[in-house]
Amino acid sequence: MATTERPESRSMGDRLYDALFHNYVWRSIFRSGYPNTPRNQMLVVATNVFLHLHPTRIHRTHVKITHTYCLGGLSFFLFLGLTITGVLLMFYYVPSVERAYEDILHLETDVRFGFLMRNLHRWMAHGMVIMVLMHMMRVFYTGAYKPPREFNWVVGVVLLVLTLLLSFTGYLLPWDQLAFWAITVGTNMVGSAPVLGPPNKFALIGGFEVGPNALIRFYTLHVMGLPLLAATFMAVHFWRIRRDGGLARPL
């Protein structure tokens, strides 16, 4: 257990502070004191599983917004936001041809903040596609794919594909004319490939045309398969950033 750096406490304020941030319960959770000394500030990052994605120290230039524009972090933020709003939407949505469209209408009119959850999910999904594309451009133009970060670029391209597939599978779920025909056009493109196209299209939509089978397949991929896959690749992506020496820096 990391020991806590405790300032000499004298006044009422200090004693209150100690009672709040250096008591038995606090330290059982956070392992370090309130992060107001350099030592505690490093400990809070090193001993917290979420903040542990970061190093404890970072080069001055990497904190400048114009170095990364936070694009990768914002892509991850949008993924988290999509997970939260997506779980809430799952409470109200049944992926059957009979109910899907009605459930969306209920969400718009009957469910408290239902319209907000749906709109947030939709705009965050578009935002994530844009963010991931811009993140890729940032990494390219800053030369951040260069050795030793080659493989992390490949992982990033896989994540781009997964992002597009996540968005595409979600597109069908409202089961309105926009969804139905967009997926019909999209899967017809898959089906146009020589030799491998038709069987792949059949496997993707569970038939020759978009129907109930396509809806349940897209739903399962959208809420289970692809998010798990994306989370796995994200774990590799973030871990590799640390392993490969943090953000790219001039030699």
Add this chain to the structure above:
Amino acid sequence: MVAAAQETAESPAVRAKARRARDEELLVWPDLVFVEFIAAMVFLLALTALSITIDAPLLDRANPAVTPNPSKAPWYFLNLQELLLHMDPALAGVIVPTVALVALGTIPYYDQSHEGQGEWLSTPNAWRLMWIGTAVGSIGSILLILFDASIHVRIFEGLTHGKWPVALNFIRTTRSLQNDLPWPASMRDINLDPFLRTDLLGLPKLGLSLDIPGLIVAQIIPVSTMIGLPIILSIVLWKTGEAKTRRDHMIAQFAGFIAVYVVLTLVGTAFRGQGMELLPPWLVKPPVS
């Protein structure tokens, strides 16, 4: 290798550099965590405001019997749907995106140099090359799209108040090469069965036939355009001395790719009306069933 590493680690210059690097470092808490928190809050608030003001689209219940005109894919695939108008569906829908993704994924393996990392466009010519690539990619793809929309015919007819000469009908669009040239019938339908002897393998006859003019229009011209124009760009940049290293060439190519991607997406989204006809955005009407 290990000995060399130890040697450099002990040299005073390296030690001095390491100490200087430490002075250049900031603590992640609060300096980075704060920036991340602000970025997340700004986006959360902006997206919430957007979601309150603009509703996600919802049309009528899905009806397989009623096809809207035009039917469009999600916007990030409209670049491929735009390509679909100009070439073979297998090429536009599967082969081009696959090749593009593989080319993107293997970027670090073409350019293995350590030079110029961690800084925006740090090689001497990088910014210039990025703008050249962007200009060539966007202008090139716009011109090609306009050609396939017969813009040259419309300009000619507008200027001369006459008709486009019948003798030149074969260059109204790329497709006209197939339809408006007197191809001999034998070239439109070459039976491949005598060459593809699948029956010798115990398989059924494929029954494939080759349509030379169709092949030229749907495959050969698009493929040679998509491969040839980037090669010409790189050769010009190399001969004029603009691009010196692999990184230089890749910056121009990547910028060109992004420009083409953006142009195709924009054209597919905002400039395609009923029947996927090329129109200015203010004349594009919502789909009709």
